[in-house]
Amino acid sequence: MKVVVDHVYKYYEDRHGQQVVALEDIGLTIDEEEFVVLVGPSGCGKSTLLNMVGGLLSPSAGRICVEGLAEDRDPSIGIVFQDVGLFPWRTVAGNIAFGLEEAGLDEAERAERVQYYSALVGLSGFERAYPHQLSGGMRQRVGIARALAIRPDLLLMDEPFSALDAQTRTLMQEELLRIWCATRLSTLYVTHNIQEAVYLADRVVVLSRRPGRIVSVIAIDLPRQGRDGEQHLARFNAYAEQIWGLIRKDAQEALIEGDGG
Numbered sequence: 001m002k003v004v005v006d007h008v009y010k011y012y013e014d015r016h017g018q019q020v021v022a023l024e025d026i027g028l029t030i031d032e033e034e035f036v037v038l039v040g041p042s043g044c045g046k047s048t049l050l051n052m053v054g055g056l057l058s059p060s061a062g063r064i065c066v067e068g069l070a071e072d073r074d075p076s077i078g079i080v081f082q083d084v085g086l087f088p089w090r091t092v093a094g095n096i097a098f099g100l101e102e103a104g105l106d107e108a109e110r111a112e113r114v115q116y117y118s119a120l121v122g123l124s125g126f127e128r129a130y131p132h133q134l135s136g137g138m139r140q141r142v143g144i145a146r147a148l149a150i151r152p153d154l155l156l157m158d159e160p161f162s163a164l165d166a167q168t169r170t171l172m173q174e175e176l177l178r179i180w181c182a183t184r185l186s187t188l189y190v191t192h193n194i195q196e197a198v199y200l201a202d203r204v205v206v207l208s209r210r211p212g213r214i215v216s217v218i219a220i221d222l223p224r225q226g227r228d229g230e231q232h233l234a235r236f237n238a239y240a241e242q243i244w245g246l247i248r249k250d251a252q253e254a255l256i257e258g259d260g261g
């Protein structure tokens with residue numbers, strides 16, 4: 001499935017009732033089996049754009065549509081947020097099965113999917129554990145399994161690893177890449193972290209400070225496996241520097257003026 005974001009604007013009202021332009025004239029596609037990463041300074045509208053693609057917010061102007069769905073139906077969308085929002089009273093299996101119950105799958109099919117997706121995210125053996133018994137990285141794995149278990153047409157991830165410590169984060173990026181290669185879902189991923197963007201993306205979309213506009217779209221022409229290894233280090237770093245060069249001034253200004261709050 002392909003997502004087309006066509007001349008999209010988003011306006012908010014600030015606390016004085018003034019109209020604020022959060023996003024301006026956004027044009028973007030997420031192709032079939034493509035991993036697109038959004039980066040930009042704090043408050044540039046990354047989450048707003050992701051939420052609009054996910055249908056949680058409406059554009060103020062412009063349109064977002066999908067192409068290439070086999071049947072005439074609304075797309076199904078899996079979402080993973082930074083705060084994974086597991087139900088504390090449900091086990092890992094119960095959390096993964098939640099969307100499947102909503103979708104009316106019978107018990108046998110639910111059990112099969114729970115088993116498959118627990119294994120895919122590396123949680124086999126933890127199906128009966130409760131969220132409080134898991135580490136932060138494991139909770140994110142549950143969130144990913146829950147999002148994938150509904151077999152979505154599109155995967156949206158909003159800073160899913162930003163609350164994790166640096167080492168766990170690195171491991172989870174590797175895990176995500178492995179999982180993504182197994183599913184190859186069209187994915188939109190938001191992050192502040194430029195290394196993470198270069199590591200994961202087919203294309204990195206750089207947004208400017210408010211009003212958020214697309215400053216640049218950078219195709220990462222590196223192999224998926226071993227992308228950050230010795231062999232590709234110089235090019236990996238060159239991409240990261242290029243992106244940081246595009247964001248740096250805006251990020252400094254956002255820091256001083258306190259955007260995003």
Ligand SMILES: Nc1ncnc2c1ncn2[C@@H]1O[C@H](COP(=O)(O)OP(=O)(O)OP(=O)(O)O)[C@@H](O)[C@H]1O
Pocket residue numbers: 012013014020022040041042043044045046047048049192210259260261
């Ligand atoms: N409900 C709202 N009402 C008013 N303004 C809002 C609302 N939601 C977001 N904004 C403003 O719109 C802009 C974009 O917010 P958004 O959260 O999408 O940015 P972001 O790039 O995801 O930020 P961050 O990187 O800090 O998470 C910000 O200036 C924010 O303050």
